Amino acid sequence: MPRSDPLPTIASAAKPGDAGRRQPALVDAFTLLRPRLTRILAAIALGVLSLGSALALAGFSAWLITRAWQMPPVLDLSVAVVAVRTFAISRGVLHYCERLATHDTALRAAGTARAQIYRRLARGPAASAVRLHSGELVARVGADVDELANVLVRAVVPIAVAAVLGLAATAVVAVISPPAAAVLAMCLLLAGFVAPRLAGRAAVAQEELARQHHSDRDTSAMIALEHAPELRVAGALSGVIADAQRRQRDWADALDAAARPAAVAEAMPTAAIGASVLGAVVAGIALAHTVAPTTLAVLMLLPLSAFEATTALPAAAVQLTRSRIAARRLLELAPPESPTVPGEAVPAGGTLFADVRSGHDGASRAVPVRLGLPPGARLAVTGASGSGKTTLLMTLAGLIPPVDGRVTLDGTDISRFDEDEFHRTVSFFAEDAHVFATTVRDNLLVARGDCRDDELTATLDAVGLTGWLSGLPEGLSTVLTGGAQALSAGQRRRLLLARAVLAPARIVLLDEPTEHLDAVDAERVLCELLGPTSTLMSAHRTVVVATHQLPKGIGCREMRIRQAQLS
Incomplete structure (x- = not known):
């Protein structure tokens, strides 16, 4: 029968104000992942090129549509037509390559993290593992490592790509209209920093609760798997299975609750896009008599593509929260190895x-x-x-x-x-x-x-x-x-x-x-x-x-x- 000794709960409840203090746990956890910097930079470069193609596609398309309206010779449009086709194709190809590079990096890092955890458990204090039920160990070495590795796919790369694209789009618009660039920069800041920060802060407590429900579900499932014959004889197997199902539903409900702040934050970039386009329209009206119609078209459409990189940032902030929680749980299980201090030799007798x-x-x-x-x-x-x-x-x-x-x-x-x-x-x-x-x-x-x-x-x-x-x-x-x-x-x-x-x-x-x-x-x-x-x-x-x-x-x-x- 399952052991009836009480199991300790090591993970403490997270508090929204602790986000800054938990950051070192995520930094320390990178020693578990050990991602190769060149692979991360390659993934970021491919992401920048992919969304850069989308930005260039919007600009060239705006120029082509406006210039075609002026009915110039066809040869004047040939370069723009080829450029539009090139950027349309390259956007999809580069995005696929970026996905391959990012997931390859994350999967390799997850494998490295598990190897590091097993090594630390083998060499570290036995008490760090024996205090936990096997279901809790499965949750930490399994789901928590996956959540930690997801920080590369869903947070690090999207944030870096959004930062580069935001600066590039603002710089291009500033060449045409500094006021429009100022409006775009403020809207990008709202969509790319304020909204994700709100989503991350609001999701902290709910994500911690969801992670605990996940561990409880795995513990109940492992009890049912490991002790099925004894539980069946005792007539308790159906109750343990029902408990695992209930904890699965609790986990799903907690995940839904954790997703609500992110859903609210997801709406903020839409409002920011409308504000930036409105600012571009106002700036375009002021420049209507001094710049070419093709330039005005680029000014109007470019902000729409500039926000494409920020749409993933609220989810990235939530992923950072999840990864911080997973990192803390993993470091509690397998803390960084300290320099080994030889202990005393065990005596030959033994009282x-x-x-x-x-x-x-x-x-x-x-x-x-x-x-x-x-x-x-x-x-x-x-x-x-x-x-x-x-x-x-x-x-x-x-x-x-x-x-x-x-x-x-x-x-x-x-x-x-x-x-x-x-x-x-x-x-x-x-x-x-x-x-x-x-x-x-x-x-x-x-x-x-x-x-x-x-x-x-x-x-x-x-x-x-x-x-x-x-x-x-x-x-x-x-x-x-x-x-x-x-x-x-x-x-x-x-x-x-x-x-x-x-x-x-x-x-x-x-x-x-x-x-x-x-x-x-x-x-x-x-x-x-x-x-x-x-x-x-x-x-x-x-x-x-x-x-x-x-x-x-x-x-x-x-x-x-x-x-x-x-x-």
């Missing part, structure tokens, strides 16, 4: 002592525990579901910090040890650990890579998987198609237990290793794990098992169990 209150951030209560585990100790942690057994084991393993107190190994706080070395010495084996869609052999070698096949086979035999292994078509080389989907719940538990047996850790923390086993097998496995003459765990290894119930003497002769009852 684990804890005097802590364990729990997640924001939990309503914490579990007070005081215990000492000398080398070779056996400890069973029992209690009802949700009492904090898993959280205690994760605290002992250094995966989450205690709410209060500290955990020590031979008198030294575990936070002072080299993290990689410590986790090789003290290992936590989760009840829902991942089963990879690869061979049985590879699924065991993740625990210790130097194991021989005979050792792997012997371990599978010790945990009760001999019959299962002999029935596989290729033995250890059989691919577990679909990962955990290729196993029954009991087979998965035994396979994960085999990993713990093979692992080199001297202190082994096992979470519900006998769940989904029948009562007789569960008692036998617990006796083997916790007994002083265990064939699964050698006498020098410390074993801590979180379980709902201890065996009642069947096959447990001379078993010495220290039991910590959590209420």
Whole structure:
């Protein structure tokens, strides 16, 4: 069943006034994307050329129409006709090339970002990932990376193109009429800066809410996918699916609410276009007696094309907001790597002592525990579901910090040890650990890579998987198609237990290793794990098992169990 321990909420609510303070998160997130500057500049150049062709098309078309009205010789119009055709064709071709360049850059950057996140998670503190549900991790590594990469396609390139085109259009109009250019500049500022800023500021809170709904939806969906058999037996599967559907609707409603400010901002460029055209008309009337009719036509039509680049800016401002939120969530998950400071070496002995209150951030209560585990100790942690057994084991393993107190190994706080070395010495084996869609052999070698096949086979035999292994078509080389989907719940538990047996850790923390086993097998496995003459765990290894119930003497002769009852 899904773990009932409370899950922390790391992301804090966004406030409209925080937009400026969040900007560094988006800048820092560019270290994840690592886009190539030459590719971005190429995309911007193609975008400028595409919309520049539209601007030139409007100017040449205005000149051609007005000049043709004057009925000059056809040869006088030939160059303009060719230019109109050229710019009409090149606009579409260049726009397509710009799309290719921009999306190529964004997709490459998204791939780089995911690789950077995986690398940071592998090298960084384990607590940054283990605090989150797998659905939340999927949302961050999936949707949030996509939103971060979208900043290149929907914000950076459109903003740069609009800035260049706005300056170019204003400069051309200024040559004809400085007053008309001043009106155009003010209207471009309204459409290209004021409207997007209003859209971005208004969308901050709604976008944060929408992102949280998205994460909640993914969490519900992952619970349904990962625990479908247990939920079906408990009669709760339909409720979890309904919850995922409800969160999907909440996400859609929040997105709609977030889009309303952008819709209002979208109307402002239309008003700005009307004002700029009106200004051009007034300026044209004043210049009617001093300039050619063709010049007046260019003055009237050019502002219409000048605003084409600003139509994407309100959406760009909203995308900046979304990307800032995604960047902050990604940096919370995988913060920038700091210079590594070597920790202390883990002692060869290994007395684990804890005097802590364990729990997640924001939990309503914490579990007070005081215990000492000398080398070779056996400890069973029992209690009802949700009492904090898993959280205690994760605290002992250094995966989450205690709410209060500290955990020590031979008198030294575990936070002072080299993290990689410590986790090789003290290992936590989760009840829902991942089963990879690869061979049985590879699924065991993740625990210790130097194991021989005979050792792997012997371990599978010790945990009760001999019959299962002999029935596989290729033995250890059989691919577990679909990962955990290729196993029954009991087979998965035994396979994960085999990993713990093979692992080199001297202190082994096992979470519900006998769940989904029948009562007789569960008692036998617990006796083997916790007994002083265990064939699964050698006498020098410390074993801590979180379980709902201890065996009642069947096959447990001379078993010495220290039991910590959590209420």
